[in-house]
Amino acid sequence: MSRTPDFDRDEIIGKAMEVFWNKGYENTSMRDLMDATGLLKGSLYNTFGSKEKLFMLCLEKYSVYSRGLFYKKGDPKEYLVKFFKRLVDEGVKKDFTKGCLIMNSCLEFMGKNALGEKASDMFAATELNLANVAKAIAEENSSLEVDKVKTNLISAAFSIREISKFRKDRKFLKQIANNALRDFDLMI
Amino acid sequence: MSRTPDFDRDEIIGKAMEVFWNKGYENTSMRDLMDATGLLKGSLYNTFGSKEKLFMLCLEKYSVYSRGLFYKKGDPKEYLVKFFKRLVDEGVKKDFTKGCLIMNSCLEFMGKNALGEKASDMFAATELNLANVAKAIAEENSSLEVDKVKTNLISAAFSIREISKFRKDRKFLKQIANNALRDFDLMI
DNA sequence: CCCTTTCTTGACCTATCGGTCAAATAGCAC
DNA sequence: GTGCTATTTGACCGATAGGTCAAGAAAGGG
The missing domain is CATH 1.10.10.60 (Homeodomain-like)
Structure with missing residues (x-):
């Protein structure tokens, strides 16, 4: 043809x-x-x-790739620890300065065009993933305020991804993660 | 002449x-x-x-302007609460999308040129300011691990400044601040 | 093998970028 | 007022941006 x-x-x-x-x-x-x-x-x-x-x-x-990393089943605490370990391990790599495409796009486009809307949706999906993990842990530990700890998790993930672009300091990045993880009695 | x-x-x-x-x-x-x-x-x-x-x-x-906001004397707890209240109040404003010039410059230049070095120095100065506040509070409350809580403070400040560029959600931003402030038994 | 259709190629378009410079202009000392 | 000097002006520079398009090349059906 x-x-x-x-x-x-x-x-x-x-x-x-x-x-x-x-x-x-x-x-x-x-x-x-x-x-x-x-x-x-x-x-x-x-x-x-x-x-x-x-x-x-x-x-x-990227959205498809990102969803592939979401929590589905298994030990939610183990997921969380692996999640933050990965952020820190990638973050300290000298040539890793790209961060997360979703967060980058939120910062670059939000309020400007359709790309910003798409990025915002993807950020919300990432947030929901962490909320689901928190919820799964809360089923075993009912005293958790899911919405609060979800915010701490996404904020820590954001900080690590962004700050690690210019600060290759494992102790520093680990501390950010641990500050969010302490609600779950976890550490990395 | x-x-x-x-x-x-x-x-x-x-x-x-x-x-x-x-x-x-x-x-x-x-x-x-x-x-x-x-x-x-x-x-x-x-x-x-x-x-x-x-x-x-x-x-x-900007560095001069920024240093003008540093902690010098007075109640360090009060300083901290005002510090984060200001970040949140500015962050939720619809037309406030510029964040912090120091953090913006770290993200834009780090590892590229002299502007990145200058921005990095300014970031370190901001960090030191928060460490000094933490130290002043620790004088009254010796159980504080100054280095740890300093990291939580700068990370929260960074998150609020950056996330507020695209997420005008007071509850969300306040929660980030409170997660860092809880080490000092403070809230906003 | 040929014809149709699509893909490929790269020259070309306008707009804008950071930066330069010669000429015009205007303060100040005298 | 005159002359020196620094500032102001805006046309101009080469490079590059995203985007277009006519012509050439190639794959598949017949």
Whole structure:
């Protein structure tokens, strides 16, 4: 019938996502996207329409990736400890300065456009995940105020992700995590 | 002897600081600075040399402003409560999306150039201020681990400043503050 | 093998970026 | 008022931004 694309669409979105995640939307140029994907400008526009539409697809891909890390079943306390250990371990890596694409996008777009709305929804989903973990723990320990501790958890996660962009201090980042975890008698 | 400038240098830096604070360094154009200061491009370059040098002067001005809010004497607990009340009250304002210039600059520049180093120093000074408050409270309540609670305070301040850019939720922001304040048996 | 359709290529577009500079202007000392 | 000097002005610079598009290339159905 006609010529078929020379690339895998989803693979391109993944590569673009990495660039956007590392550099942010505004600071990523079409040149950067061309270099990262191996596609020329015309192909990118022919396939995705615009930089903004491509970014939206990247956000959606990140959303899927992110949901894959959500709590589903098993020991909720163990989940929580692993969750924060991962944040700290990634955070202290010298070349890890990209943080979390959801939080980055909330900061970059909120109140500006549809990307901000999408990012906000994803932030809310992350929050709900932590609320679900807190709820699961509360079933064994009824004295927990789920809404309060959920806020402490998301705030700590946010702090670690953002501060670790510029402060590679394991003790410092661990302390932030432990401050939220103490409600559950947990530590990392 | 010769012609004198038509403007007050410090006033111009103040106006430029507001723009940088609101929009960030990269997202601020010379056009923005010209509009905000009322000076033409040539005058800005003639006076400050470059956009980067002007930003450095803005950082220094912010540093002075910031140090003016540090704890010096008086009731340290009262200081802490006022400190966080201010963060929350400013944070919930609909048009307050600029956060803190120090934190913004740490996130924008760290590891890139001299602006990042300057911002890092200013962040450390803010941290020291909170450590001093914690120390003053610890003199009355010796069971406090100053370094730990200092980390909780700076982390909470960071979270409130950043999250409030995109989440105008007083209950949420207050909870973040209270999570750090509970070490001192304080609440807002 | 050919024709249709789609994808690919890269030159080109306008707008804007930070920055420069020669000419015009205006303070101040005398 | 005159002359020196610094400031002001805005046109101009090359680089780069996101985006467009006509022409060339290639895949698939017949």
